[in-house]
Amino acid sequence: MANPAYTSSSADKFVVRLPDGMRKAVEELAGQNFSSMNTEIIRAIEAHLKGQVRQKLLLDALQAQVVATKAPIREQAKQQADVDYIDGLKTGTR
Numbered sequence: 001m002a003n004p005a006y007t008s009s010s011a012d013k014f015v016v017r018l019p020d021g022m023r024k025a026v027e028e029l030a031g032q033n034f035s036s037m038n039t040e041i042i043r044a045i046e047a048h049l050k051g052q053v054r055q056k057l058l059l060d061a062l063q064a065q066v067v068a069t070k071a072p073i074r075e076q077a078k079q080q081a082d083v084d085y086i087d088g089l090k091t092g093t094r
Contacts, residue, residue, distance in 0.1 A: 016041070 018026075023037075030037045 026037050026040050030040045033040065
């Protein structure tokens with residue numbers, strides 16, 4: 001997180017409106033971790049963004065798995081329909 005190219009005067013700034021009580025919670029967390037409130041807010045944002053990326057990767061993997069498991073079921077159904085059709089021809093029911 002610490003990057004010597006960025007200083008407090010050169011870093012991007014963004015005003016955030018915190019809900020009641022959140023400033024105090026961030027202040028207490030910063031005190032417990034011997035860090036600044038800014039550092040704790042940046043850590044929280046970074047953790048959230050990383051979580052979003054991880055969540056998308058997991059959802060994409062899950063979707064791929066679902067698609068992969070559905071394909072054999074469709075193929076099995078088609079194969080069974082073919083067998084049923086051939087059986088019907090043999091027995092004269094088709």
